[in-house]
Amino acid sequence: MAMMFPNLDRSMGPSDTLKIECGACGRRSTWTRKQAFALLGAGSTPADIRWRLACAGCKVKGRARVWI
Numbered sequence: 001m002a003m004m005f006p007n008l009d010r011s012m013g014p015s016d017t018l019k020i021e022c023g024a025c026g027r028r029s030t031w032t033r034k035q036a037f038a039l040l041g042a043g044s045t046p047a048d049i050r051w052r053l054a055c056a057g058c059k060v061k062g063r064a065r066v067w068i
């Protein structure tokens with residue numbers, strides 16, 4: 001089940017991964033801490049990420065579910 005977190009920097013350890021699931025088509029991605037920081041910014045909150053990401057499969061934006 002999705003775990004809420006304050007932001008990436010405070011929540012991800014070096015070996016943690018960020019899991020992202022599209023709420024529209026169910027496509028899942030897993031990013032390393034390094035990838036997540038580079039692509040989203042270390043201070044990103046779950047809400048920031050949800051609104052920023054567009055699905056690589058169906059292109060829907062704003063529906064991503066994210067957890068660590």
Ligand SMILES: [Zn+2]
Nearest residue numbers: 022025055058
């Ligand atoms: Zn999708």
